[in-house]
Amino acid sequence: xxxxxxPPTTDVPHCLEDPMFVTTRLARKLVTGASLAVIxxxxxxxxxxxxxxxSPATAIAEFNTLCARDQGHLWGQNLCGPLLLVDAxxxxxxxxxxxxxxxxxxxxxxxxxxxxxxxxxxxxxTEWQGTRWIMVMLPLPTDQTRRDELLMHESFHRIQPSRLxxxxxxxxxxxxxLEGRVSMRLEWxxxxxxxxxHGQARKTAVRDALAFRQxxxxxxxxxxxxxxxxxxxxxxxxxxGKRLGNPADSIAxxxxxxxxxxxxDAYVRSFAYASGPAxxxxxxxxxxxxxxxxxxDSDLGAMxxxxxxxxxxxxxxxxxxxxxxxxxxxxxxxxxxxxxxxxAKWKSKLVDGDTLKLPLLHVQxxxxxxxxxxxxxxxxxxxxxxxxxxxGTLTVDGGLLVSTDxxxxxxxxxxxxxxxxxxxxxxxxxxxxxxxxxxxxxRHAAPGSAASAQxxx
Numbered sequence: 115x116x117x118x119x120x121p122p123t124t125d126v127p128h129c130l131e132d133p134m135f136v137t138t139r140l141a142r143k144l145v146t147g148a149s150l151a152v153i154x155x156x157x158x159x160x161x162x163x164x165x166x167x168x169s170p171a172t173a174i175a176e177f178n179t180l181c182a183r184d185q186g187h188l189w190g191q192n193l194c195g196p197l198l199l200v201d202a203x204x205x206x207x208x209x210x211x212x213x214x215x216x217x218x219x220x221x222x223x224x225x226x227x228x229x230x231x232x233x234x235x236x237x238x239x240t241e242w243q244g245t246r247w248i249m250v251m252l253p254l255p256t257d258q259t260r261r262d263e264l265l266m267h268e269s270f271h272r273i274q275p276s277r278l279x280x281x282x283x284x285x286x287x288x289x290x291x292l293e294g295r296v297s298m299r300l301e302w303x304x305x306x307x308x309x310x311x312h313g314q315a316r317k318t319a320v321r322d323a324l325a326f327r328q329x330x331x332x333x334x335x336x337x338x339x340x341x342x343x344x345x346x347x348x349x350x351x352x353x354x355g356k357r358l359g360n361p362a363d364s365i366a367x368x369x370x371x372x373x374x375x376x377x378x379d380a381y382v383r384s385f386a387y388a389s390g391p392a393x394x395x396x397x398x399x400x401x402x403x404x405x406x407x408x409x410x411d412s413d414l415g416a417m418x419x420x421x422x423x424x425x426x427x428x429x430x431x432x433x434x435x436x437x438x439x440x441x442x443x444x445x446x447x448x449x450x451x452x453x454x455x456x457x458a459k460w461k462s463k464l465v466d467g468d469t470l471k472l473p474l475l476h477v478q479x480x481x482x483x484x485x486x487x488x489x490x491x492x493x494x495x496x497x498x499x500x501x502x503x504x505x506g507t508l509t510v511d512g513g514l515l516v517s518t519d520x521x522x523x524x525x526x527x528x529x530x531x532x533x534x535x536x537x538x539x540x541x542x543x544x545x546x547x548x549x550x551x552x553x554x555x556x557r558h559a560a561p562g563s564a565a566s567a568q569x570x571x
Contacts, residue, residue, distance in 0.1 A: 349390015512540010
């Protein structure tokens with residue numbers, strides 16, 4: 115789960131094998147997961163792994179080794195910093211340093227305690243007790259390469275606000291369309307060929323990848339801004355994970371990610387975990403100093419195009435055949451039918467039916483970036499999520515719609531009340547004092563209003 119303050123219009127993972135929850139602050143409206151995202155997601159190359167669980171103390175020692183090995187070289191800034199390892203069920207934490215008020219208990223070189231209920235849990239970076247922490251969920255991956263990549267991914271998110279804050283941008287909803295998905299899969303296959311080849315063959319494959327990218331962005335006016343933002347946010351974090359967590363085999367790890375994502379169901383919030391490392395590693399080859407020239411609004415594709423001399427790009431239709439276009443198009447046409455059916459279901463439930471609307475004010479949101487479902491023009495469906503806001507806590511496992519402007523969340527409206535907990539189809543809500551449900555919306559309770567005014571339906 116990744117953590118991003120507020121619902122992301124784009125936004126911050128990790129462990130691609132484990133859904134990550136993201137906590138996003140609405141104010142950010144990042145496509146990039148602002149680390150927020152916190153999702154552990156990892157498409158990582160396998161390595162010989164220990165079957166036994168890894169202790170937090172061991173992971174902290176490994177983290178120190180990884181940071182010391184880099185010594186701030188990759189990003190010109192030390193990635194070492196405060197680290198929280200958190201068990202989501204018990205909220206128990208193991209840290210590499212104490213809080214400012216000394217509230218944790220020291221045990222040799224680690225510190226232990228319990229995370230307060232108002233702090234979201236995810237693979238991410240988070241502000242707590244006046245300190246910006248790297249947060250990683252327990253249990254940690256038993257495979258050391260996956261573990262190292264995860265730690266370095268989240269370490270980048272900790273320094274990101276000062277080093278390279280991702281620009282605000284909406285989520286790239288076009289990546290849920292037939293044309294968007296087909297062109298993205300073609301781009302990934304060309305990037306994989308470029309990473310696998312050398313010399314002129316590599317450069318040719320790079321041009322092909324950029325041709326597919328250019329074609330897609332010409333079809334969808336907002337594609338460049340929304341894709342670039344996520345690639346800067348999550349793409350560079352994942353690149354950092356592979357460069358520092360798996361330095362001997364980062365290309366193999368990137369190739370595995372590209373192959374894995376080529377067959378995933380949802381790209382809107384997660385595509386950059388595949389694209390970002392590929393572009394970063396190719397830029398390492400063609401333009402070793404590229405990281406010093408990065409800006410929040412940089413386009414990794416444009417930087418790579420410049421690095422190969424801005425060579426003319428072929429038409430996408432002229433080079434798509436060798437990358438399996440026919441098969442991709444057939445698969446995606448069938449998948450579109452399934453998505454259309456799902457869209458009709460979500461619209462019936464969260465737009466046309468009896469609904470409950472909640473204002474998004476200072477929301478922190480935990481969600482799985484791997485399963486977001488665009489429902490234009492109404493917003494984005496989050497099949498599962500946990501929201502913390504001024505009005506209380508909402509836990510959803512049956513679908514939540516976040517409006518396009520990021521100001522409102524909507525769930526199925528029928529509910530019952532039991533001992534202060536509101537329960538509806540696929541959601542539960544605990545309301546903070548001073549709030550009440552009235553006329554299908556969660557609102558500030560009028561002065562002197564009684565709890566009985568909260569009518570269950």
